[in-house]
Amino acid sequence: MGNCAACCRGFWCRAKNPDVRISLPVVCFVWQIAMIILFGVFVRYDEESDAHWSEHKREKNITSDIENDFYYRYPSFQDVHVMIFVGFGFLMTFLKRYSFGGVGFNFLIAAFGLQWALLMQGWFHALDPADGQIKIGIENIINADFCVAGCLIAYGALLGKVSPVQLMVLTLFGIPLFAVEEYIILHVLHVRDAGGSMVIHTFGAYYGLTISWILYRPKLDQSKRLNGSGYHSDVFAMIGTLFLWMFWPSFNSAISDHGDGQHRAAINTYLALASSVLTTFAISSLSAKRGKLDMVHIQNATLAGGVAMGTAAEFMITPYGSLIVGFCCGIISTFGYLVITPFMEKYMKIQDTCGVHNLHAMPGVLGAVVGAITAATASESVYGHEGLVNTFDFKGKYAERTPATQGGFQAAGLCVALAFGIVGGAIVGFILRLPVWGDPSDDNCFDDEVYWEVSLISFVFYLFHSKVAL
C-alpha cells in the first residue's frame, strides 16, 4: 500500500521529459490510418460534388451549374480556411521564441481536426439514412473548419505550455464534444448560431480555460523571460490579426442562408469589427503611461466584435446595432487584458497565454445574449412573414415557434455551450495531466527549442563576427 503510494507519487511527480520521438509519430500515424479506415467505411461525395450531378440537376430541374452550392459558398470557405491556418496560426506567433510552435502546432491539430470533424459532424448532421453514409460537400468542409476553430481557441489558452501530443489529445476529445454540443444546440434546441458565438467561441474558450486551470503550473514564472513578445514577432502576429479581422464577415456568413442571409451577416460583422477597433485603441491608450498603445490589445481585442456577432449576424440587428455590439466588445475585451487576465492568473490559477477569456469567452457569451435578445424581439413588421420564417427556420415542427420562445431557446443554447466547455475541459484536463505526454518543464515553457530544431543563434552570431567586428 505504502509502496503503491510511493509508486504513484513517482509516476505523477517524475521529472518532465519532453521527448516526443515515439509518441508524436505514433499518434500521427495511428490516428491518420484510423481516419482513412473510417472515411473508407463512412464518407462519400454528396449529390453536388458527385459525378452524377448532371443527372441530379436534370431531376431537380436546376438550369445552371452556377446553382451548385459550391459557387455560393466556396469564396467564403477559402476565407474561413485562411482564418483557421493563417489567422489563428500567426496570431499565436506573438511570443518572442514560440513562433514555430504557434503556427506549426496550429497547423498540425487543424489538419487532424478537420478530418475528425468531417466524421463526427457527419454522424450527427449529414448521415444519409438511405445507406448510412456521410455525404460531404462544401458546407461540410466549412463546418469542419468551424469545428476545428473550437480546438484552436482552446490551444490559445495553453500556448507554450503543452506538447504537440497533448494538443492532439485535446483535439481528439474536443471535436466529438463540439459535435455533440453543436447537435444539441442547433438541432435539438433548434437554436440559430451561424457564426458560432456559443457553439464555437464560448465552448472553445471555456474548454481551453478549464484545461489550463487543471494544468496549472505554479512555477511558470521560471519561464518568464520568454513569456512576452518581440518586435518582429508582434508584426508577425498582426498578419494573423488582420486576416482574422478582414475575413470575419466571411466566417459569420459562410453557412447562413443564401441571398439576403449571407449578405446581411457580412455587413453586420464588417460594422461590428470596425467599431471594436476604435474602442480597443481608446482603452489601450487610456490605460498606459503617456497613452502608449499595447500591441497585445490591438492584436486581440479588435477582433471581439466579430466573435460577438456570431449569433446575431444574420438577424435584422440593424447596422447601428452591430456598431453598438462592437463598441461594447472592444471595451470589455481590452479591459479583460488589463484586469481580468492578471486577476485570473493570480487568484484563480488560470494561466491564459493568449487571453482567450478576453477574446473568445466574454465576447462569445455577450454574443449569445445579444442573439437571444435580437431573436426574442424579432417581428413580422421588421422581417416580413417570409423573412422571419427563413431567418429563424420556423418550418416543419418548429412552424409554431414564436420569436419570444426562440429567444429563450437561444439562452438555453448558451448554457449548453458553457456546460460542455467546462465539463469537457475538466475531463480532458485530467487526462492531459497524465505524465506521459511529453510536456515541457516549468522553466522550458514558451521555448521553441524544446520541440523544434532551431538555428536561432547562428545568424546574429554570424553578423557580429563577420561584419560588425566588435
Place this chain on the structure above:
Amino acid sequence: MGNCAACCRGFWCRAKNPDVRISLPVVCFVWQIAMIILFGVFVRYDEESDAHWSEHKREKNITSDIENDFYYRYPSFQDVHVMIFVGFGFLMTFLKRYSFGGVGFNFLIAAFGLQWALLMQGWFHALDPADGQIKIGIENIINADFCVAGCLIAYGALLGKVSPVQLMVLTLFGIPLFAVEEYIILHVLHVRDAGGSMVIHTFGAYYGLTISWILYRPKLDQSKRLNGSGYHSDVFAMIGTLFLWMFWPSFNSAISDHGDGQHRAAINTYLALASSVLTTFAISSLSAKRGKLDMVHIQNATLAGGVAMGTAAEFMITPYGSLIVGFCCGIISTFGYLVITPFMEKYMKIQDTCGVHNLHAMPGVLGAVVGAITAATASESVYGHEGLVNTFDFKGKYAERTPATQGGFQAAGLCVALAFGIVGGAIVGFILRLPVWGDPSDDNCFDDEVYWEVSLISFVFYLFHSKVAL
C-alpha cells in the same frame, strides 16, 4: 498686443508633447458614439440585404438567390478589404522601427474611415428619397473601402511624422472631401472612374502631399538614423506589396459593370501590373552601382500599373494598351523615387515618406489622361452599340453624349480631383499644425517607442547574455 503675440508664439512654438493619453481615447470614443447615433438615424439595409429579399425577389421576377449582388461582388470586396488592411498596412511596415505605427495606425484610421464613408457616400449616392435613409449593401461597403484608400494614401506621405490623433483628424476631413469630389466627378460630370485613378489616387496623393508640405519639418534629419528600412522590415513590406499587386485586378473590377465589365477590368489590370514589374526592375538596376536592385522601388513602383489602369480598366483599351500603360508607369514611378522625391524634399519642402507622389500621384494623373484619351476615341465599331452605351452609361439624360465629349469630361474630372486634393490638403494641413495633436518632435520621428509599448531590446539582449556568451 505684444502680450498676445508672445502668447501666440508660445502657443505655436512650445515643445512637442506626444502624450495622447487623453486626446486619442476622447477622439475614438466620441467619434464612435457619433457614428452609432448617425447610423441609428440614417442607415438601414438595402433590398438585397434585408430580410424582405424573398418578397423583393418575387416582385422583380428574380429566379435565383445567386442573382443577389452579393454573389457578383463579395469575392472582389474581400480582395479589396485585404488590400486596405494588409496591403496598405504592411506596405507601410518598411521602416526599421515604425512597423507598429505603419500597420497599426493604418488599421485604426481605416476602421474609423469606413464607417464615416458609409455615411458621407450614403448621403451623396445612396439616399432613399422615400424615407431619407441610406440603404447599404455590398456595393456600399466596397465604396467605403475605396474612400478609405484615399486617406491611407495621404497617410503614406506623412508616415512616421504625425500622431494617431492627427491621422484621425486627417480622416475626419478627408472622407467628406472625398465624398464631395466623388459626387462631382461621377455624378455631376458623369465621368467613369471605376478603379479611381482620379477619385482615389490623384486626390489622396495630393491631399497627403499638401498636408506634408504644410507640416514641413526643417530639422527632420535629426531622425535620419531611423528613416530607412531594415532587412526583415523590407520583407514584411513585400507582404503588403504582393497583396496589393495580386488583388489590384479586383480593386479595379469591384464596382464595374456585371459581366464583361468586371471581366475586362480584371484582365487589363492584370496585364498592366505585370508590365510595370519588368520596367521597375530595369530602371532600378540601371540606376545603381553594379546593377543592385533597391527594395523600395520593387515594393512600390511595381504597383504603378494598377494605379494607372484605375480609369481605363473597364474600357476596351486592348491587352497591349494595358501593357503599354504599365510599361510607362514602371519607368516613371521608379524615376520618381530616384530623382523627384529627393528633389521635392530639397527644393519644394515636401517630405514624402513612402513616395506617394511616385506611386499614386503621377500614375494617377497618367491614368486619368489615359482614361480620357481611351474614352474620347471609343467607337461603336469597337464596343458595339450596346457595349458603348453600357460601358459609358450613355443613358437617360446622357443618352446624347458622344465619346469625344466624354473624353473632355474625363479630363475635367482630373482637374476636380487635383483641386480637391490640394485645396483640401491645405486647409486640413493648417488644422493639423495646431500644437494640440501630440505629434512627435523632430528627433523622435519614425520611432514606434513614441506611441507604442515596445519590448524591442529584450530579445537580442537575452540572446547575447544567455547564449552567445560574448
Place this chain on the structure above:
Amino acid sequence: MGNCAACCRGFWCRAKNPDVRISLPVVCFVWQIAMIILFGVFVRYDEESDAHWSEHKREKNITSDIENDFYYRYPSFQDVHVMIFVGFGFLMTFLKRYSFGGVGFNFLIAAFGLQWALLMQGWFHALDPADGQIKIGIENIINADFCVAGCLIAYGALLGKVSPVQLMVLTLFGIPLFAVEEYIILHVLHVRDAGGSMVIHTFGAYYGLTISWILYRPKLDQSKRLNGSGYHSDVFAMIGTLFLWMFWPSFNSAISDHGDGQHRAAINTYLALASSVLTTFAISSLSAKRGKLDMVHIQNATLAGGVAMGTAAEFMITPYGSLIVGFCCGIISTFGYLVITPFMEKYMKIQDTCGVHNLHAMPGVLGAVVGAITAATASESVYGHEGLVNTFDFKGKYAERTPATQGGFQAAGLCVALAFGIVGGAIVGFILRLPVWGDPSDDNCFDDEVYWEVSLISFVFYLFHSKVAL
C-alpha cells in the same frame, strides 16, 4: 588551335562577375517591348470579356450575367494568383540571407512569364481560326499562372545560385517548353490533368533539377554559412507554405469542369493535404534526436498531397482515396528531405536548394500514376454515363475511348512530361553555363548583397550602440 583552346578556357573559366547593370535592364526592356508588340499583333479579348458580350449573350440565349465564366472562376483565379506570388515567393524566403532574392526574383520572372505564357499557350490552345488572333478571358489568365508555376518550381532548385538574368532566360525557354508539352499531353494525347501533376510539377521539377545538375558547383560549400534558415526567415517561409496549402484546392479546381468537377476537385485536394500534414510531422519527429521537428519538412512536405492530387482531383477517387494519397506523399516527401536530397548532392551532383525533387518531382510522378490508375478503373457504375463522359471528356473523336485506354494515355502523358523536363533542362542548362549571365561566385551564393542594396547591419548595429551599451 592552342590559342583558341586557351581563349576558350579563358572564356569559360574567367572570374565570375555578378554585375547585371547592363544585362538585366536590357533583358527586361527588350523582352517587355517584344511582349507589347506581340500582344498588339495577336491578343484580343474573348467574347466574355469583350464589350460585345451583351450581344453575344442574346445570341446564345444566356439569361444572366452571372453565367459569364468570370463568376465561375475568378475566386479560384485570385487564389492561384496568391499561390504564385505569395505562396512560391515566401516559401523561398527561408534562407537567412536570401529573402529578397527569393520573393523578389520570383516576382520578376512570374510577371514576365505570365505575359509570355498568354502568348505561347494562346498560340497552341486559344487561337481563333477566324482571324488568327488569341482571344483571352479568365481561363487563359489562370492557365498563364499555371504555366509560370513550372518555371518557379525550377527556380526552387536553383535558389541562391543564379543571377536574375539567368532566371529570365530560364523562363524565356521554360514557357514555350511548357506550352508544347501541355499541348501534346492535353490535346494530342487527350490526357486529363487539371491540377498539373504531370504538366506543371513533374515537368517543372525535372526542368529545374537538370539545369541544376548542369550548373553543378563543386565548391558550393564555400557559401555554407549562408545556406540555411534563420528564425524569422523560417516564419516568413511559413506564410508561403500556408498560402500554398490553403489555396491548393483552388489550384486543382480552377480549370476543372463547372459544377461537380470543381466541387469534387476542391474536396479531394483539401483532404489529401490534411493527410500529408500528419505524416510529415510523424516522419520529421521520428527522424530527429528527441523527436524535434524540422521546419524545412513542415514547410514543404505538408504540401506534397496537393501536388499528388493534381491529376486525380476531379476524378471519383473517393474521399478516403484522397487521404491515402496524402498519407503516402507526406512520408515520401519527408523521406526525400532526409535521405534523397543529401544523396543527390553527394553522389549525383545535383544541388537542389529548396528540395523540389521531394516536393514536386516525386509527388508529381506519384500523382500521375494515381491519376492513370484512377482513370483506368473508372466505370459507369461509379460516374454514371454522363458523369464519365463529362469527367474524361469522351466526346467528339474521343467518344469511343474507354477508361482503360485513357489510363494508358495518362501514363504516356507522364513520359512526355519527364522527357520535356529533362531534355529541355539539359539544353537550357548549357545555355545558362555561358559565362555572360552575371551569376555569383561559389563563395557568394545565397547572399542578397550580390544583387540587392541591403541595409542589414545598421539596425542591429544601431541597437547595440544606442541602447544596450555593451
